[in-house]
């Protein structure tokens with residue numbers, strides 16, 4: 412009999428899983444999304460490393476219009492004053508089929524949505540309760556409807572209410588003590604930087620990441636600033652009191668529409684109390700954004716679950732959790748270290764950091780171990 416899989420949340424993780432499951436005729440899947448439509452907000456850029464590109468290629472990402480994406484070859488490190496420190500060659504991990512890619516989140520979501528039938532996503536659905544009878548999961552929604560499934564995959568993002576409902580325990584992400592400020596700029600405004608590459612500018616308690624998101628070289632800028640307040644009154648004031656104090660010219664980056672939000676991270680990943688319930692993407696673990704692995708890990712976790720379900724593995728839950736926990740811990744440690752290193756304010760420590768950075772980016776075995784293990 413065909414197995415039924417219910418997926419809660421149609422973000423990057425949920426949609427990727429649906430696309431992967433669609434390839435197997437032994438499975439029926441249904442996606443339940445709390446919003447009334449998919450959020451195709453323009454602008455928001457996303458970086459995808461080769462670990463996720465190889466998975467997306469299985470569902471036709473290599474056919475996506477070349478104009479809609481960009482493949483930066485290098486990551487350039489700068490001080491906040493535009494002084495170039497060194498660069499990391501990202502292309503060493505590329506193959507002709509899979510390359511480090513940047514694009515708009517909306518393009519990725521549209522691509523993931525394109526091959527799914529309209530009836531496979533039900534909008535306006537939120538889980539109220541679940542119960543477990545024999546090998547089935549019964550899902551009760553807030554609108555009074557119910558659904559039964561063999562497997563329940565939760566991909567409802569960072570604040571995963573569904574996880575708290577299922578595990579009967581409150582899970583709250585932790586405020587990192589930092590804000591993200593995002594905007595989009597034109598390449599004419601960045602004469603000090605190389606618009607072919609990803610630029611990472613490191614300042615005291617703040618860093619900026621800038622990268623092209625398509626062949627037109629529209630640029631996505633994200634600025635991460637340490638701040639204790641989750642919802643400050645004025646973003647402009649924060650910029651003036653931090654990075655703009657060191658480099659007034661950066662004001663040119665922030666003339667467009669600014670969006671800001673507090674950054675949260677997970678405390679630790681959990682395995683469900685139910686053997687046929689799995690968490691993927693940010694609902695499994697939300698990383699700090701300093702290794703740009705959130706979306707790639709959402710895709711990777713969707714692929715792991717899809718493969719284990721396909722193989723009808725006897726202990727999917729145990730197998731999935733073991734591998735995901737290992738990968739999560741690896742990325743989380745590196746993300747935390749990057750967060751510290753990108754924000755150093757002590758001048759002597761800055762000199763030391765830059766000295767080590769210049770040497771380490773050229774050290775192939777270090778790069779293979781620090782980044783290669785993650786991109787595998």
Ligand SMILES: Cc1cc2nc3c(=O)[nH]c(=O)nc-3n(C[C@H](O)[C@H](O)[C@H](O)COP(=O)(O)OP(=O)(O)OC[C@H]3O[C@@H](n4cnc5c(N)ncnc54)[C@H](O)[C@@H]3O)c2cc1C
Pocket residue numbers: 419420421422423424425443444445446456457458459536537538566567568569571572573591633674691692693694700703704705706707708709
């Ligand atoms: C500043 C910043 C920069 C980032 N940059 C990058 C980057 O460059 N590269 C990268 O890889 N990642 C990046 N990320 C992270 C990345 O965006 C996320 O990790 C990724 O989107 C997670 O995907 P997801 O599907 O798990 O969750 P989401 O994309 O959040 O999707 C969750 C979905 O579930 C729905 N939902 C929520 N609650 C419910 C509910 N109760 N019931 C039903 N549906 C529900 C939501 O509406 C949504 O559609 C960044 C994050 C930040 C904060």
